[in-house]
Amino acid sequence: MAIIKINTSEDKLKAYLTLIYDGKVPTERELLNTIRSAGIVHGIKYDVLRNLALNPTYNESIIVAEATMPKKGKPGYVELYKEKEEKKELKNNEKIDFREFAINIVTVYIGEKIGKIHPPTFGEPGKDVFGQKIPGIPGDPAKVILEKNAERDEEGYIIATASGELIIKKDIEGTLYLSVKEVYEINADVDFNTGNVKFPGKVIIRGSVRPDFVVEADGDIEIYGEIEAAKVISKETVKANGIKGGNKGYVKGKNIIARFAENAILESEESIYIDKSMINCKVIYSKEVVLDGYNSKIVGGTIKALNKVEAYYIGSPLGVNTEIEVGVDPKLYEEYKNLIELSKTETEQLKNITPQINNLLDKAKKTKIKNENIIYLKKLINKAKDLKFSLEKKKKRIIELKKEIESSKKAGVVIARKMLYPGISLKINNKQFRPEKAISTVQIMNIDDEIKLYAYVAEK
Incomplete structure (x- = not known):
């Protein structure tokens, strides 16, 4: 039998056979047995062995076995739980509120699962020429970059670390960019182009809120224009240039700040600060209502505040009915x-x-x-x-409430820095007072269940 030499590559992916002539021609079986005796059991090229037995080639390394290469797995991918919804198609005669049918944004809340990054899978394993397993090749990882306010947890979930608008972008290479924007900005009026707004963060509106529209936010709401017979609710501060209620507009916030307010319903957990005027407004509740601008005035409407109501002028020379209650929790x-x-x-x-x-x-x-x-x-x-x-x-x-009302009574005060006019109905700690004539620079309190008037002295 001819001399047969067997070699393998270092990575065990290929086996080579070299024939050295000694006057004898090997048979196919002799070649196969020699290969197997070298431990090569996988990927044997039987057709090559058969050809060598029929037409032997000497002094040349010939590949007689090759590994089965492992396959690459499927790539990782991102599963998003929230994406922009397609706009609803209207059916014939279907009624719809178009205020709810405008700009489509995706909102998420802190701690919410935005989606999940699925890892790539491993491909099918291969075998080297010795029959040993070659692990499958993992697919490419998901092309995703988590930016501001988005993090991945140990299980692969994408978690929002702040409340706001989910921003989803993809570049030309297919990489997905995810972030959460805490501020929602509208560079126009809130109208049929924007629709109603409900947002879990801060809202900035560089225009006005048009009549009958609704803006709700967990954060501050800042309005460069005016609130026009609309509904604006914030868990923090509402700040607007002005409030034109049209006898139906409703504004609620921890604090309310505006240059003026008229014919509106206002409700605040802490304070209402108006610069110039409050005309015919209904204040359901606030700890204090303060009009701090020079010559500011409160005319008409009803105000219920726990601690204080203050303005330069309260009422009007025409005796417009204005009702103010302080000192008792109105709720x-x-x-x-x-x-x-x-x-x-x-x-x-x-x-x-x-x-x-x-x-x-x-x-x-x-x-x-x-x-x-x-x-x-x-x-x-x-x-x-x-x-x-x-x-x-x-x-x-009722018995409990009587006790709570009594214990909640505060040293409520009404301050008119310049003038308090007749037509005013004051109730301080449930004690009624109606001035019969104009009173200048006065602060009014209930002391020992008796209405007392004191001169107002501006703080320096």
């Missing part, structure tokens, strides 16, 4: 008044059905009453039980 007082009214109504209902119950019970004692009367009697008895239970519950709450 508690409103609940108290509502419970009193409901208790009166339920007491009247109980008073009306009690004789009916008694009459039916008397009849039942004297004679057999009809089945429908028995059913009606049971309904009346159950109704009476419900009313008694409800009245007892309200009675307990």
